[in-house]
Amino acid sequence: MLPITERTIAPGVTLRAVQTGKFKTSTLAVTFLEPLREETASLNALLPKVLRRGTRTCPDMESMSAALDDLYGGSIEPVVRKKGEVQCVGFWASFLDDAFVPQGTKLLEPAAALLGQVVLDPAGDGKVFQPDYVESEKANLLDKIRGEINDKLQYSLSRLRESMCAGEAYGVGRLGSQETAAAITGQALYARYRDMLETAPVYLYYCGSAPIHRVEAAFRSAFAGLPEGKRRPIPSTQVVKVPAGEVRRFSEVMDVTQGKLVLGFRAGQRYRTKEEVARAVLFSSVYGGSTNSKLFLNVREKLSLCYFASASLAMSKGVMLVYSGVEFANFQRAEEEILAQLQACREGDITAQELEAARLSAVSTFCTTLDAQGRLEEYWLNRFFSGTDFTPEELAEAISQVTLEEVVEVARGIRLDTIFTLCGKEA
């Protein structure tokens, strides 16, 4: 068991800490939970990038790097994540755990202090950010958004979400769009920053060997400058009912040698409680989650159509994406097989062996989460923003209780909504 301790630092400011000496590093994270919206997505995505450029005490890149190098090469990285229709904006920091620092030096307190300064004490005059930082990070953000085409699979997944969920917050990209990014001004960014500091719920996280009293004291001191007052509740995610009409199809042509096929499905519900998540995880694992899944065994191994074919289910939105890289000429066959395998799940055509293999794989995923700091942080963020607090061990236990009928029920609730294909120029 890796116990997690929760402390309320101020109204709307929560600290969760996992105490363990098993890692060589300690992780510190701060996350502001913002509703994902077209108007604010790019501003929110830009904020941590600009903040990371410098603080009042370390006003430029060289002094920031020097401060981090001095702390034995610690890192403080801007992180923007999309969780359902919540944009999680903040920093992920990793430092050598105190046990491995030469001469008994303690890193937790100075590391937390530096993290706090990055969030609360940006370089500049206290009224706006440094204009050159805003301009250069805005240019980088635009490059990053334009650069989404570099990774053909991620690009295809984003295009599917945009097309399928047009008009829903879920259709908004993690970094916003080129248009919203290009329109950012220094004033608007600073106003957004102040608003986020004052109103967004804040989630602080620690994982490492220090006892809770030290962690709490370090975070309290580092984030003492957070404005007081009432903060918004954690933003919610809208679930859209299962589509009634025809399957929608979108396609795009690019200079590629391999096609990408993405199918978007809706479940018409979210999976929030431990039991709901357990059932959905197990279904997803049976259908397309491991090397024993129906998609892997049939689309890849039986038909040799692809190198990968997988399914991933966004729990809070109730949207499942199935994706594969195939030859252009094989789109139709791959699509038929992907749907045939879902139909098999709906009809309960799942062998005991398939179910147990999927179960073991899913249980193992959550057990090994306890052994990886990055995944552990992600796991607890998922719990926090969905308002739950079951542990990875409890989830693994719940997965081991799920029945075949419950898996079939999840499969039956899922309906195809939209298909996206990325085609080559010669196709």
Add this chain to the structure above:
Amino acid sequence: MVKHVYPRIGETVFEEVLDNGLHVFVFPKPEFGKSFAFFATRYGGMDTRFQLGGKWLDTPMGIAHYLEHKMFDTPEGNALQTLSAAGASPNAFTSTDITGYHFECTDRFWENLRTLLTFVSVPYFTEESVEKEQGIIAQEIRMYEDNPSWQVYHMLMENLYVHNPVRNSVAGSVESIRAITAETLYHCHEAFYTPSNMVLCVAGNVDPEAVCAMAREILPSPRKPAIPRDRGSDEPMEAGKDYSQRTMAVATPLFQMGVKVKPGVDGPAQLRQRLLGDLACEALMGSSSPLYSRLYTQGLINASFYCGYSDDPGTAFLIAGGESKDPAAVRDAILAEAERVGKDGLDDGLFQRLKKSAYGAYVRSLNSFENLCVQQARSYFAEQDPWTFPEIFDTMTRQGAEDFLRTWLRPEQVTLSVIRPEGGDQ
């Protein structure tokens, strides 16, 4: 069995050599629920020419990777499914110089280790099953071909090296793999998948003696001598080609700059040179350097920039890469800064901070069981002890880093590989 203790980094390693020549390394991790096993052979994408039964064989490019895929075939079906049905997460990779098979699990470790040792040591495939894999691997190769980061690196290696086989694409091409037959795959297995050419590394809450006992039970016992192989003739010091580019569907140009370096004379010298090379690179152009800050502010590089030292058997190079509007300007700035540092030296404060930082990064990387095992395996093949890095760090000086930059950063050893967006100029 020998027990090595490394108190500065909190690691203990048990090492054993079996009669058949297999080296076994075990990292006991009593606090962790998961275990990780890695079984590797010193055979990779660069090993296409070797001697078997007194005759030289030339095999198709991509064959080591193809063999990796086919090794999973077993009389019972497929080892990927056997392992995942037993709750393990299995995978494998082929690099330039090694092929490794691994799994991670939280339960049924011994059953899974048995599966791993068995399927990797017993080839089981037919012409038909080899033929069937063509479609899957062809799609894997297509996936790489559409990946700009893969392309930029592939071009870099082709530019840097004239005839060393590290310039081969590990997976080969859709054309080269067509020539692969079951018979050739059996030959490759016979040549390279022999225990004396392999290593087994395990990290987890396991008994080291029991790991060795299982390896003794399952693996073949005769110790076979090493197979002669051709890893290319000597390379000139100059880069084969100083520039190449191609267009792809990308938004901003992607680049990699490579600097050819002569590898150290033996394992320990190579390890020392890698640590020093990495540190010198950081001091010259890493994120804490004045150059980085200047290029970033000028908009010539962004947060995607990286740099470091890389080596494979018989080769070594410095690499810097990322996205840039003007890759040639970045290359020129790096060369100019190297010349300046060669004359004026490095800032001592910067160097001392970077030493701390690099030390921290090495310790942090030990969190990953996969990294522990893969590093141990690679280092064993290269005759190095990777866990002596704290002691090597103690002896590294600013002058050493300056000398390194002076010796190697020469324009004739440099090459640039660029991926440009379609419709861009040039």
